[in-house]
Each structure stands twice: as structure tokens, then as C-alpha cells.
Amino acid sequence: MRFAVLGSGFWATEVHAASLAAHPDAELVGIWGRDGAKASAAGERHGVPGTTDLDALLADVDAVSISLPPSVQPDLAVRAAQAGCHLLLEKPVALSVADADRVAGAVADAGVASVVFLTYRFRDSTATWLEQAARSTLVGGHVTWLASTFAADSPFRQSVWRAEPGAPLWDLGPHALSLLEPALGPVVAAQGARAADGTVNVVLEHEGGATSTVTVSATASPLSAGEEFWVHGDAGRLVLLPPPARSAHEAHAVAVSELQAAALTGGAHPCDAAYGAAQVRVLAAAERAVEAGARQTV
Template sequence: MSKPLKVAVLGFWHVHARDYARQAQAHPGTELVGVWDDDVELGQAGADEFGVPFSSDLDAVLADVDGVVITTPTSDHRDIMVKAANAGKHIFTEKLLAPTVAEAEEILAAADANGAKVVVSLPRLSHGYTQAVKEIIASGELGQLTYARVRLSHDGAIPRDGGDGWLPQRFFDQKTAIGGALTDLGSHPVYLVQLFLGTTPDTVSATYRSVNGRGLEDNAVVTVGYADQAIGVIEAGFTSRNPFTIEVFGTESSLTYTEAGNVLQVGDRQVPVPEHVPDPFAQWVDHITNGTRADDNLHRAVELTRLVVAANQAADEGRTISYGG
């Protein structure tokens, strides 16, 4: 690459916008050159923090960059991404890719038609423990898989010092956030359970609760059932800070991983956890540089959307639903 890719952050709605702005500044292949937001206050604050210009003119920003980091409200993803893709701009985006599968597919079709490279931030797929769990499952050591459980939570909705908690109230706005703990933080357990057990369960059920009453669920459990009789359990919450946990059980053995101490246990032995592979932002830059498509990432992003939509439907209707129905 002769010179860094010029990148703008579109939207400071999501709490990870700052993380991605830092990555754009730190990666040798990218240069953060600007910020756009339809919320001037949020966008200007983000631009000031990173020392780059702010613009409320999206067309002008798109005309002057190679790629964009999209961290707008989830509800805006389809419109913003299709516009960026039609302008030939590469896209790195926060999950969910879109509120519906149809919108996700429309985004990817626009990107493919215009040569835009898209990567969705699914960071735990690149973590060392995930790579190790994949290898153990593939080895057959666990036997036929019967159960997988992944839990991820933080304390962002717990009231502190007279406030509502550190997670902004906009994360509990149905119109813009689309969903609460499951749709946001729960995306990570969703795509990991899909990785371990498969992307096509037969049934989906969900229980959502709002411990702190901020508008959307802050405590969620989703259960998926598979044709081979395996069960997957997806847990997410904004109401407790527990170590991130993976459990996978099979007919011959089992494994557990806990973030506390970075410990992976298989049967009666502890297995070393390898280093992370390049993260999604670095993968995005590589795909742009090499002219390749992030096929696995995009497939998983669409399937993530599909399962989140189904889980939200199951919770809304208070019943177990047939997957996709």
C-alpha cells in the first residue's frame, strides 16, 4: 500500500465508535480523516476528541475517503451502508449488520456491485480461545456435541452514583437500537454458539427481563435446539459483571473456558490458549489491500442477524418458534 487509506467514522452513537477511531489512527494502513454524525453534538465531540474535522454533510465526507467505520444507530445501518457502498466506499461496521436479514443482504449486494469491501466487527471469532475451541471440536475429542453455552455480561445498566449506569439510554431505545442486551452484547454469544453447533437450529426460544426498567431487556437467555438433539444456550446481560464463559459438552468429553485467568479446561487437563489472530479491523484493511472478500465474516454476520431476529420474535411472542418461521 503506497499510502494509508483515508477513513471516516460515521456516527458516534455506539460506545465502540471510539475504539474503532483509535484503531483507525493506530493501524499503519489507515488514516482517520474525519467524522460525520446526524447528531451534531455527538459527532463534534468525537471529532474533537480525535483531532479531526467534523462534517454534517454525509455526501461531502464520502467524496473524500476510501472507507468508513459505521457506528450509527442500528436502525440507520441499511440506509447509510447502501449509500456508502453505492459510492464505492469500503465499510467496517459494528454488529448487527442490519435490523433484518433482507436489509443485510441488500447491503452486501450493493457492496459487491460496487467493489466495496465489508467486514463486520465479530471480534471474538479472532480470539485465541475461540481458535482453540474450534480445533478441539474438530479433533473429535469431545465426541458428538450435545450442549454449548456462552455467557457474556457487563454492568452497564446498573445504577451508580444516582445515575442510570454507564451504558447510554439510547441503547434502550427500541426504534434506534432495535433490541437490548441480546441484540447488542448478546451478538457475541450468538455467533460463538453458531460457530460451535451450527447456524441452522430447528427451534428458538427466549426469555427477556428488564431488571432496571430502562425500556428494553437488560437480561436475556436464548435457547436453540438442533436436529441432532444438541442444545445451545446464549446468555447476555447488562446487569452483572461475570467472567466471560464458554462450555461445550459432548458424548466423550467436555470443555470449559473462563476469561478469569484465561483458562481452557478439556476433560481433566488444561490446554494452552493461543494468541489472538488479527482482529476484524485489521482483516478489513487486508481485504481492501488484497482485493478479497470476507466471505466467512459476512456469512456469519448474516446468520447472526437471522438468529437475533428470531430470538426477538420468540421473546415478543412468548413461545418457542421454528427457526425462520
């Protein structure tokens, strides 16, 4: 399958393009960016052209791997789907329900395959953890993700959208949901509060009665940064260990293979654009709950 990467920033170049350039069953054809010099530099790093001509690149590929801010992704995803390209999307799919539904609708209308790169879902350790979870009667779960997004050594320190007050929920919440929802069921309601330093705490109610808690921050001190994931029930506390550092390109390669499989078989993928849009509904409800200080249904 012939792929273009849309985006020329750190994540686009070092994860999406690097994984595609090394993939045994995919071909990286080119990189699109809004800045021609940056797109060329990103392309040069992987031996492909960089371009600002989106339509020409879309006409030349079977699929796109998008790594752009979530406010930018929906329009480009819709254009790519309408051009007949399969979509490997980034999380969150969008920052509004309307934009997320537009992406999911374009995917359905064009009959293309889609996968959202919810990194944890493309790791063997998560599959094993979810199998254990499926064999247990679970009552709840928890995710903590304390990030130091703007620390001097963070590759994300110049990301504009991550500096918005609501961003920790939209940036890290999709990963939390990608683990809690398959284990505990779809989220139906949320309550939440934001601490003075911007840390967001959310209580999620899952269909079937389980509850979970999520704590996310973009501005944690480097000494407190880290991730914790668990669910609990009759089998005890099932802890998912954080992955090794710099393993995202391996997860991306698995996502590429699963997109290709979905495209070939016409089958749905559990992390497709429709699931990405469902996540956006939960994130929007959680954001409303934080702002209102009151329970919100999804």
C-alpha cells in the first residue's frame, strides 16, 4: 500500500514516516506539510519528496498517515477520504463532535478503511491485558498520565494546541479511553474538576455500572511525571505496565498493517474513525463536566 504522511513535525517525521519507510508491506511515497522547506527536510530524512501540493500527493497514494493538530486533521482527512485514500488518523480525531462526525461520515461515504493511532492498542502487552480483563468481573479502573509536555527536553514543547487549558484531556484522554472502554464498557457519563495547576480529574461511568477515574496533566513537574493504568475486580488489580521508551514506531507499524488488513477485507477496525468520533463525544462530555462542575451524560 502506497502511503503519504501529512505533517512534517517531530511525530510525523520520527514516528509516522520512520515506521512507514521501514515497513515491509508499505511504501512511503511522500510527505506533505504547509511549509515547503520543512516538508522537503522531512522527506529528505526518509528519501522521499516533500511537497505542499496535497491534491497531487493524494492522487498518487492509496493511504495517508496524518500527524497534524486535531483542529487541522478533520478537513484534510475528509479531503483524503474523498480522494479514495484509506486513513491512519491521529488521536483525538477532532476537537468537536461535529468535526469528528464529519470525518467518520466521509470514511463511511467513501468506503475507505480507517484506523486511529491509539498507540497502546497496537501493542501485544495491551492485548494480553485486555484478555485478562475480559476473563474477570471488573468493577472499576484508573489511569494517571502526568506529562511534562513543555519541559525543555520534550519534543512537544512547541505544540500550540497542547497549551490550551482543556488540552490534557484531549491529548491524553484518548489513550485512557482506549484502555478503559474495551475493559469496562462504553462511557455513558462523566464528572470532573480541574486543579489550579491545570491537572484534570475525571470520574467516568461505564455502561453496565463500572466506574473509572482518570487524572491527566500536561504541566506535571518532571519528577512526578509518569503513567499508571489498571482495572480491578474479582481477579485483583490488573496493572498494565507502561511501554518501553521510544517504542511508538513499532506500534505505528502494527497500525499500518491493521489498516491494510481492514482495507483488503473491507472489515471494520475497533479503533476506526467511528470509534474515534465516539471518543470525542466522551471527551466533550468530560470537558463540559469540568467546566460546569456537574455530571454530564455522553
